[in-house]
Amino acid sequence: MKFFKCQCYFKKNIFIKEFNLHITFLNREQFCKTYREILRDRGCKSEEQVNTIISQIEKEIERREKVNEESMKRKQFIKEFYKPLHPHIYTLKADYFHSGFLKLVDVCKKPNVKSTEVLELITTEKAQKVYSFPVFTEEFCRSFLEELEWFEKSDCPKGRPNTMNNYGVLLNELGFDEHFMTLFREEYLQPISTVLYPEWTGLKLDSHKAFIVTYKEDEDLDLADHFDNSEVTINVSLGKEFTGSELCFKGMKSSNDDKITTYENKTGIGLLHRGQHIHCAAPLKTGERYNLIIWMRSSSVRNQCCPMCNDKPELIEADGFGDGFTADTINVCNTL
Template identity: 50%
Template structure:
């Protein structure tokens, strides 16, 4: 849920009854929660500055294990994925547009499975991420739900992901999700999440700060960790039935960002997922997809949250 936090007095006044229902009763419980919220507010206010500092340091000092991975090449992409992109690029011109052999509709509505990367790329990319994780460089974590992982723009994969979105994924999303911003994607947030015993094991039920999401399984070897999908976040949870979907290495699951989903606990091994939240300022400039209100903006660095001050410009702002 989304909370409004001005100060501790206001927070207690607005949410005390709700906190009691959630089991947060004692003064120490409430104080601890307030401290966590204030820490998160501080983190968000400093996101842009901290992001730039980490990015500059990593660019100057970090020695990649596989430097050739940082520029996207078609040899990294599965031949079936390339075939699908070609079909989607020209789908209006084709007498028969049949992508069903490549693009699989899952048991969840409007959630599709497709091969994206080659096995060799997945192996080397996981090695690169592990190499960076073992270094002493500062690391910006993906979000408040994932405590382990890497922000790919900070690591130097900004051009890689931009090309992947613009030259390849946007052609697929334009066909699959024209009513959900799939035909007007103009920014992204890309990151790796990691699941392992002793670290993050699962992911709670949520929706993404994105119009369209692709979640690609890179490996390593693991059991468990299936994804599950319910309905759009506007549908009451008591009216929702979930579908469980196995996530296969080298395959991506593509879905609408507002589609509620989560990840079941991993039982064995270690799993890395390559996630791209793709955003359309044309859509989100009207209403914030997270809180449903008209965005109130402040300038930031990088892609921010994908809002823009003026339609069609890339003067990117973040939620205030």
């Protein structure tokens, strides 16, 4: 199956970290008209600062325009020159999983399973429709962390996970997609998500974006309010030792609910939530935190409305899973 991106990727949801602002950029005139007062209220007082921001935005758009090409280059380099520390973990095995997770998956695969049966096996968090449960064994988390740190120390090129996380690993570039993450989504996460979020899984969760985010001193320390480019997201804490950096949830993107609920990261435990659920990461106080994030996507859901621009998607060519859109029901534009 061929997957695509939406045209909005090149002009919308561009994050300006200094002013904690997501923006749409069509041209300088539109940007200044829309955001000058907002930026002034947030401390941007001079024309020089505005020019600097616009330069940063244009650089980000240029990066996005080259993202497929640069990602393919990194993947090829890593494939040729990177020597894994733990080659065996690149292939998914059932013994990587906590026994409670395997039991949960088995129950979710039962014909006509009821959600009440599943809810008895997981923890329902205070935020609406946010659930937690053990996923990986401590031994696997330890091996995975060692592999990630080994890769970080290598001379291989490293792509940023997304526009808000500047440190971490794109797992498809490292070689984890085909024999690990795709099977993880299809055989384990799909059954759970179908029971808990039937309205978001559509016909099936048929693609994903998997990456590692890291928080540590002198790198990313926190993460501003945002929603994910996914229908369902799983966030699994891998460790290490740290304080702070709690995950904080508000309401859905379409709501005005600003009530905050918090969740503490625990090694091996996964947090499952809807992609459109607004959330953030509180500041890291000490130590280092590594998390596996998988944005799971259903083309049958997002083909009708792009979750990032709220319009019917205008599609462009993309590498791999792209952003999870397919051309089954939409006219494709390949002008870029």
